[in-house]
Amino acid sequence: MDEKKRSIDKAAIEMFNILDKRGYDNIWDRLEAQKPQCGYGELGVCCRICSMGPCRINPYGEEPTLGVCGADADTIVARNLVRMIAAGASAHSDHGRKPAIILKEISENKIKDYHIKDTDKLIGVAKKLNLYKEGDSYLELAAKISDCALKCYGKQDEEPISFLKAYMPKNRFKKLENIAESIEKDSGMSVGFLPRNIDRESVDILHRTHMGTDHNPLTLIVQGLRCALADGWGGSLIATELQDILFGTPHKREINANLGVLDEEFVNIIVHGHEPILSEKMVEKSMDKALIDYAKSKGAKGINVVGMCCTGNEVLMRQGIPVAGNELHQELAIMTGAVEAVTVDVQCIYPSLGKLSECFHTKFISTSEQAHFPGSLHIQFKENRANEVAEKIIKVAIDNYLFRNKHKVYIPDVKSKATVGFSVEGILEILGGTLDPLINAIKSGQILGVAAIVGCNNPKITQDYFHINLTKKLLEKNILVVGTGCWAIAAAKGSLMDMDYLNNLNVPLKEVCKSLNIPPVLHFGSCVDCSRLLVLLSALAETLNVDIDKLPVVGSAPEWSTEKAVAIGSYFVASGVPVHLWPMPPIFGAPKVIEILTKGAKELVGGYFFVDGDIDKTVETMEGIILERRNALGLNVPEYIRG
């Protein structure tokens, strides 16, 4: 494949020379080998739910138009889509369960390896949840918060979960209640948007998509949105808030990003995946003098822990650990030949890493009881022996340093400076304790609006091309860009988070950012940290006393690849934010589903999806949405646009 088609990342392009010369198996070749990919799957009209199938619908309107059970294209596509949401929401929410359990065990004195690091956040969350009582000890607060969080996963009544109740702006809450009521009034069908229990909403989807249950694309999609809301305002939010309590709320800091953060003279350890629970310990242990001395005894200068994907984002946000790359960098990082260990937890880890690491000395170490890979060395992580496990993994990496083949080492000298670490608390601190400066800047047109972009890479799209160019063009339209996940790493690698990038801008946003000393592109963390964006939107909406669907904000998931991205996009839509998607989601075989997601949703919840592969047109649509919403709020079109 042409290198310009694979990636625009400078380090990646350098690595392609090595990849092509030595012929390592890689994701781009595997995609080529899969082509042409099955059109039924691309259109979403393939059903494998029961053993009367597999069935597929003829997209050209001829026979077969029904599956064996009688399901039509709309039912099949809607069922497949909401199953994607259930899987994505489950991945995020199951992640959130772990810090909740750790916090509970801390409060019960059952775990020694973890502590409450951020007591301000602990108190803040307790206050938000209305659990704070003067005189409560930290451990009592931890008990109350973890209990409240775990109840969101386990309670069996019909009430909305308490995290959502506490964090969602009241206008949105009411609106979602009202829509459900009006659907019931008009159609006689009982539906709900407000999640009752995080796990239950996924189980509900698995139930209603079982053969012979729900066949109405509307009720299926409404349940999909409810499940997605259980992710955004439930599982993901719990993950973010409780991890902040355990590991500290992020604040602005500077890091380096890209493969150049690997250091030839150090023992290089990559932490990859999504959770900070083990990786925080790895970072902590890498500073342990005894272990550093041990590394030195093997001839290295020290231990260099770097991040990748969202585990990378977690430790970058809280500890300022450099990040080696986003999703499509994972194979390339091993190909540098300078990585002693890739330690992984869960999600977005290619199973190809096992075979690839056999070409090098690299140890591919799996740690989660939920994630196993061919060719990995499994070192089981247990929360109650976290220190011991982290130490063991670091020792394996140090011992492995001696086996590094110097002739195979090539680290591209490419890294970019990035100012990162934005949380809502951090933003408030920068703004002087209130959102007013941001709101005033939006009102006056100094900032036109806000675009929230979330990640993934996808080999079907040139790596980072859509991320970087979309972001640049939004900035040129004077739109502040915030976001998470692999997009955030792309923006960091692409120098868009470098303070110097402000000099390239010629819009009023530049002055706002300069005066606040922030970059124009804000890194809000890992993909579960999209919940921070919801919290920010919530704060804006509450301050202005409007619903989120009135705010001049718009979302995008360019280069998306995972089911988690579908869940994130869906909870933004259900929260009232229009969301751009690229590449195409597997829904185009079903006219009714397209109609509901792109038009019906707008009328119902205020948010909706749009699909576009053209960057200029996407920017135009996004700007149009922001202008339309500004107009509805009675905000003037700024002079520089009219002129």
Add this chain to the structure above:
Amino acid sequence: MKRIFIDYEKCVACKACEIACAIEHHPDKSVLSLVGDKKAHSNVKVIAVENINFASSCRHCDPAYCVDACPSGALKRDRFMNAVIVDPYMCKACAMCAMVCPFDAITFKKTYNSPFGRDHAVKCDFCIERIKIGLNPACVDACKTKALVFTDSESFVKSKEKADLKSFLVGHSKEPANVKLFKELKKEML
């Protein structure tokens, strides 16, 4: 004379034809036997050029370049269907046929028909045994979008003629709107 025609605009690249062909040409006639069996082979291959998918196999040309080029007389014409078929015993795997084939429809490998366990030319045999008992070729039966049709050329051309004219003269779309949208978006992926 009936032929397999390809309405390439309808091919969704599901590869059901490839699997059906491989089953038909396997002695066990079962999809399970294909798994991991290196002797299994499909005589049709779905290829993609830009955003067009095409289930490509032998066109059974007459006269055929491959038959003319074969030095050992392994490629023959079948009397029943006028199909070009391979005699694995006569084939020397010299690949002359593959080099001259304008459709790249001939490959070489060891199959269950290999004499002396060696490679031989492998190509579409038109499923003659199925046709003799009144069935369609396996690939045609497997195609659920009717991208593959087994018919005589006159009726194929006639129906195509009508559809093309309708689309040209009155702008009648051959595709539902959602499929059209899908195809337009897919072009942007290239």
